[in-house]
Amino acid sequence: MTVETSVLGNGLTVVTHNMPHLATTSLGVWVGTGSRHESEPLHGACHFLEHMAFKGTATRTAQVIAEEIEAVGGELNAATGLDTTAYFARVLGGDEGVALEIIADILQNSAFGADEMTREREVILQEIASLQDSPEEIAFDLLHETAFPAQALGRPIIGTPESVSRIDAAMLKGLLARHYRPGNMVISAAGAVRHDCTVRHVEALFGGLSGSRVGDGEAARYAGGVSSSKKSFEQSHVVLGLEAPSYRDERYFAGQVLSGVFGGGMSSRLFQEVREKRGLCYSIYSSAWGLEDTGMLVIHAATGAEMLKPLTDVIGDELKKLADEGPTDAEMARAKAQIKAGLLMGLESSAARAEQMARHMLVHGRVIEKEELVSRIESITRRDLKSLAGGLAAGEPVAVVVGAGRRSEELARRAAGAFGH
Secondary structure: OEEEEEEOOOOOEEEEEEOOOOOEEEEEEEEOOOHHHOOHHHOOHHHHHHHHOOOOEOOOOHHHHHHHHHHOOOEEEEEEOOOOEEEEEEEEOOOHHHHHHHHHHHHHOEOOOHHHHHHHHHHHHHHHHHHOOOHHHHHHHHHHHHHOOOOHHHOOOOOOHHHHHHOOHHHHHHHHHHHOOHHHEEEEEEEOOOHHHHHHHHHHHHOOOOOOOOOOOOOOOOOOEEEEEEEEEEEEEEEEEEEEOOOOOOOHHHHHHHHHHHHOOOOOHHHHHHHHOOOOOOOEEEEEEEOOOOEEEEEEEEEOHHHHHHHHHHHHHHHHHHHHHOOOHHHHHHHHHHHHHHHHHHOOOHHHHHHHHHHHHHHHOOOOOHHHHHHHHHOOOHHHHHHHHHHHHHOOOEEEEEEEHHHHHHHHHHHHHOOOO
């Protein structure tokens, strides 16, 4: 693989991976700022800013932005997360300059016109309303709120109707000035890309930015607890969470393998025990995610309200078995194979590769290559997973139930009890 990295004089990092078998390039700007860095008055501002970036600049209307990228057959999009915001594009090889010029313009010269602010605010309010029709979205919002109470990390990325209604152009401009600094940004490109050419474009378009990386915001404070919604849906959703290693923790990859063993596929313990042997739900899965200072193992399933207690009992029992006995060699091998396959398959996608490199640079200051990633996964032992499962089982869980109406709170408390708390 041909990965090259340059740091401009103003501190902006440029990383590229030339993938000669591809005819297209995925590229973008990743900013090390997301919803967890918002003060309470700015709740939802990162997401609002992402929307407004496409609504016109000093020289381009929203329509012109769309027409210029589509004139070269390209795609332009953005996404806001807990700890990053990304503005990215995919174009034919040779058209990287077009995409970078548009992204540079929307990040440095957005107009924030009053009419556009009003229209986009209404769009976001409708987006918030639509999420309230999804039991899964409600459940995961409650999961974060309960796990990280009274913190930006526990608030929904999109904001609330109240917080979005008070955001104005001055707030968005202040957010840009404070966080969109070269020391807090990475420009990443993968595919039919030439590093030297990309660096020249970036220098010309972003070289005028200045400023070092800002602080990381308040540290995460995991609490655990029980939450529910009284809204009724066709199925009851249960989401269970346990604090897990952060991605700076040496046990992070052990958490990934543990999740694979526990609920990572059709051969996992949860799928086999909950669905195949007992028929308690249609699907059940676990996932492990991490931030710089915290992480979570999350289990999600949807079923009838009368099935929730036996279902969560099985989840608790299986976690205790992992803590007491550890995984089998066969389970370890399958989980490791799944994770390695996911990593290597991701390298075949220019978009996934560009994002991976950007995140590595923001977190580690370097791109961790596949050989090192595979080595870290292979080095994990049964003892590592047994120890980690024991720590998780002893931790304070988050239990959320949505969809069972007035019974949801009682069922959530029973779900928490399945972990012995």
